[in-house]
Amino acid sequence: MTNILLTVSYDGTDFCGWQRQDRAAGGNPVRTVQGELECALGKMFRTDISIIGSGRTDSGVHAAGQAANFFSPSDSIPEGNYVRALNGLLPPDVRIMDAKKVDDSFNARLSATSRAYRYFMHTGFPQARDMRYVWRIKRKPDLEVLNGMCSCLSGEIDCATFTAAGDQSLSTHRYIEKAFFRYEGEVLVFEIEANAFLWKMVRSITGTLIQMEQKGKKPEDFRAVLESRDRKQAGMTAPPTGLFLWEVKFDGVRRHR
Numbered sequence: 001m002t003n004i005l006l007t008v009s010y011d012g013t014d015f016c017g018w019q020r021q022d023r024a025a026g027g028n029p030v031r032t033v034q035g036e037l038e039c040a041l042g043k044m045f046r047t048d049i050s051i052i053g054s055g056r057t058d059s060g061v062h063a064a065g066q067a068a069n070f071f072s073p074s075d076s077i078p079e080g081n082y083v084r085a086l087n088g089l090l091p092p093d094v095r096i097m098d099a100k101k102v103d104d105s106f107n108a109r110l111s112a113t114s115r116a117y118r119y120f121m122h123t124g125f126p127q128a129r130d131m132r133y134v135w136r137i138k139r140k141p142d143l144e145v146l147n148g149m150c151s152c153l154s155g156e157i158d159c160a161t162f163t164a165a166g167d168q169s170l171s172t173h174r175y176i177e178k179a180f181f182r183y184e185g186e187v188l189v190f191e192i193e194a195n196a197f198l199w200k201m202v203r204s205i206t207g208t209l210i211q212m213e214q215k216g217k218k219p220e221d222f223r224a225v226l227e228s229r230d231r232k233q234a235g236m237t238a239p240p241t242g243l244f245l246w247e248v249k250f251d252g253v254r255r256h257r
Helices: 033-045 079-089 128-133 143-150 201-214 219-228
Strands: 002-010 062-072 094-102 114-122 155-158 173-184 187-194 243-249
Touching (some): 033 079, 079 094, 114 201, 143 201, 187 201, 201 243
Antiparallel strands (some): 114 243, 173 187
């Protein structure tokens, strides 16, 4: 048995998130990224294979660098062959970008030290090919104001304000490594990295920051919302279309879960 770490890219538009779900609320099977990967691995090895992701992404959320590991029943397959073999078995909206052997103790979720997300907002008229991957906000927010509010998002923070009802995390505290906005032409990009995230946390923070900037709010106003630990004080939850799990890191400082 060989422990294999995969780097996975996917277009989340037509998926009900990352995590395998045997049945949806209506009783019908649902399509998930984990389910597609395990199906492809099953065809490759002719046996059931379970895969562990670094974290869940919601319905409609994309990934450029999701990390997932599984135990291969074969010790003789070269690392690079997993990329070619699995991409030949997977649908076109899931791609394996890299594969490498890791220690048996490695676990994509428990070994991760941080996750980085990027949220893309288009301030003009995106091309048709980009519509699935941006939130069109139809205006150009003030970068200085947004980053002033982002200065509140640093270090150990109680993020209860920005979680969704039903989140089952034992703690709402997270350690945020960085959070900032930048422009790439007409696209406004929000990047945030933390040890882990609460359910819908990135989308809630994004929507709140964009709304507060539009209303002329200041960093101290955003800090008051953050410190209220009350979801009702936050703004809208940004749509999933613009959100990407960008990178999972394993070589940083280990924080609490």
